Amino acid sequence: DGGITQSPKYLFRKEGQNVTLSCEQNLNHDAMYWYRQDPGQGLRLIYYSQIVNDFQKGDIAEGYSVSREKKESFPLTVTSAQKNPTAFYLCASSRGGIAYQPQHFGDGTRLSIL
Amino acid sequence: SQQGEEDPQALSIQEGENATMNCSYKTSINNLQWYRQNSGRGLVHLILIRSNEREKHSGRLRVTLDTSKKSSSLLITASRAADTASYFCATVPPFSGGYNKLIFGAGTRLAVHP
Numbered sequence: 001d002g003g004i005t006q007s008p009k010y011l012f013r014k015e016g017q018n019v020t021l022s023c024e025q026n027l028n029h030d031a032m033y034w035y036r037q038d039p040g041q042g043l044r045l046i047y048y049s050q051i052v053n054d055f056q057k058g059d060i061a062e063g064y065s066v067s068r069e070k071k072e073s074f075p076l077t078v079t080s081a082q083k084n085p086t087a088f089y090l091c092a093s094s095r096g097g098i099a100y101q102p103q104h105f106g107d108g109t110r111l112s113i114l
Numbered sequence: 115s116q117q118g119e120e121d122p123q124a125l126s127i128q129e130g131e132n133a134t135m136n137c138s139y140k141t142s143i144n145n146l147q148w149y150r151q152n153s154g155r156g157l158v159h160l161i162l163i164r165s166n167e168r169e170k171h172s173g174r175l176r177v178t179l180d181t182s183k184k185s186s187s188l189l190i191t192a193s194r195a196a197d198t199a200s201y202f203c204a205t206v207p208p209f210s211g212g213y214n215k216l217i218f219g220a221g222t223r224l225a226v227h228p
Binding site: 006041042043044045090092104106107108110 | 221
């Protein structure tokens with residue numbers, strides 16, 4: 001079945017540590033996105049990528065980095081510069097940067113600080 | 115920045131009743147989308163309604179859009195316990211550069227009791 005796989009489901013970060021969240025899709029979608037969700041709030045866009053080897057900052061990119069070396073994969077690194085990383089992170093994809101295309105989401109990674 | 119604001123923040127009903135959730139937004143839109151999120155899971159796309167449409171149906175879901183009032187409503191008829199989830203509206207600004215940027219509200223938490 002086609003879909004988006006995020007791993008791990010739970011992740012713990014120590015002070016000063018970088019951690020990487022995995023996102024893989026087999027939907028053959030061009031565009032991929034990373035969102036952050038805090039309790040009781042909507043989603044905020046961290047980074048997005050419309051094609052391989054290209055990505056753009058979203059609304060809250062500070063303290064995060066991404067890469068897009070393959071169409072299927074869009075990993076997110078939460079760096080030590082992100083001082084409040086505890087949140088639920090969601091990866092999504094869509095057929096392209098066309099306004100009419102809905103986004104498909106993975107089941108998220110919950111990141112906590114040790 | 116959040117554009118959509120859902121109302122109410124929380125809604126509790128009995129099975130078989132109808133549930134109505136509202137979304138208001140501030141600026142013009144290309145389209146408005148509704149998503150469902152079960153606890154601890156990713157978002158699932160429900161319906162997309164374009165700015166030139168007034169109403170759309172999908173199974174037990176009915177979405178209306180009033181661009182003059184900058185508001186939308188989601189009606190779930192004959193609700194079931196399985197409808198228990200958070201529901202988010204997301205707006206897409208007028209088309210520019212081909213990127214499908216969704217701006218999410220904080221969501222309505224719906225609880226349907228057997």
